[in-house]
Amino acid sequence: MSQEIKALQEKIANSVAALEFPQQPADLYDPIRYTLELGGKRMRPALVLMGCSLFSRDLEAAVKPALGVEMFHNFTLLHDDIMDNAPLRRNKPTVFSKWNTNVAILSGDVMFAESFRLISDAPAPVLKPVIDVFLKAAIEVCEGQQWDMDFESRSNVSIPEYLNMIRFKTAVLLGASLQIGALCGGANPKDAQLLYDFGCALGVAFQIQDDVLDVYGDPDKFGKQVGGDIISNKKTWLKLRALEKANEAQLAELTNYYSGEAFDPIEKVNAVRAIFDANDVKTEAETLMQQYLHEALDSLENVNASASVKALLEGFARELMQRQF
């Protein structure tokens, strides 16, 4: 990763570490400290700062909003982990499993309030537009999570519906991060919107890649069980596309493996992956990712800003698409 992006990420890491919360009530604030200390890629705040750097050399105006987006993202993880009954996050116990559901609900609520507080430290002239962008994305992220849960019990999810769900659940917040940063840096509304479009398209590509890595990732680098989505019967792009393309025998096999019956996990992952391979769905997914990446880069190209910072953002996007985990 480039020196410039590393420097931005260090700035964010330091700013996150400098956030202070009261000691009491301990069950409200300890989980917030715990969550923020778990780390993560800090991709969203980096995008806020990159969005700002396209239009301004002074990134200070965007630091608090960048932290606000990161805080919001962590809030959604806290509540999602309750809803998904997830025991682990970043190889550590989730808040609801380490404490309990009530603690995870309420400390999540405070994180949401704190995220809004940080967002509302945006420069006065762009405060209202920044809030509007943030809240639109925040609500769409919740809608995406609801669609994702709805899909679990539906047998007829289409690929366009799936793409719309990941757009809401994952992509819009990446777009909003860039747009917020751009607005804080003084961008005009048109350029800020183009950056939103760039981030959204990149976010959809990122999520499709997530689906691919879950099945085809390098087990040593991936950090979680390869094939987890298959084992849990999760509807991913790969699964939905395989169901569309499978011949009769493959369809029967897929239906059986995804029936909810218990199978040996390794056997199940290998069998389903073999059907994915036979139908070329990995290649198709990679082609689709590239299409979204190009759509993203087309938007970026139209942004009226420093070519060298645009190149930085393009490099970031291309590197993201090369990740192994």
Place this chain on the structure above:
Amino acid sequence: MSQEIKALQEKIANSVAALEFPQQPADLYDPIRYTLELGGKRMRPALVLMGCSLFSRDLEAAVKPALGVEMFHNFTLLHDDIMDNAPLRRNKPTVFSKWNTNVAILSGDVMFAESFRLISDAPAPVLKPVIDVFLKAAIEVCEGQQWDMDFESRSNVSIPEYLNMIRFKTAVLLGASLQIGALCGGANPKDAQLLYDFGCALGVAFQIQDDVLDVYGDPDKFGKQVGGDIISNKKTWLKLRALEKANEAQLAELTNYYSGEAFDPIEKVNAVRAIFDANDVKTEAETLMQQYLHEALDSLENVNASASVKALLEGFARELMQRQF
């Protein structure tokens, strides 16, 4: 209740009814519609409009923030009902019991986001101060809920700790409602702060009265089981004060009844109430309420605003203290 306040409440009821939400995802938005249709006293948005009316004849600037405070209040009910495992709210099933916990978490989150959206429709010149007042109160309400839950498992809760808890959980949002309304109406910061103080003191009085009504309310008017706090061993001002004042025999009896063992509810309520009566704790609670009411009215008196609107607010406060349910 005065004609003026009835008119404000009608304005709020109409504005709440006019709020629109998407039809889909249904599990996200149906619970929000359901919650808002349950009604309630709409006391907080009325306070926002009253705060505004002290300084401006045009209440339009305060309507959206008033709805924002009401939306926030309803969001806290949704999440509190999960945490308190409460089956009923306003005699109807709570969202988490009618749908499920995940639905109540996520639709609550969206209500919180929608409350920010409504709050941030405050007039541009006061947007930042209004947000600051709102978020300070929002975070304190969460802290109050956490203290309330912490108190359940603690045997050594003091009366000052209890008063601080109800201040956070209930009172600060009443204060913030008035302060937000005042700021939207163009009040100077000092008058807005005095109204916050008025609302906070009134809120503490209101909650102590709630504790009294729970034990001494008219069963026909109260709308829920009289003595519910006693039956559930809830630490209220009356209970904490009775524990301080009880003689040895009474203390043994209280300790027994509050031990967590199962008792006949009517027997338990009657026995505990008899000890409350023997120690005059109801009278003391009413004296304390009056002290808070006077503290509230002292703050109101110092507000530099129309005497007739101040009289309206004083009337509202005095009527609130006369309520039977």
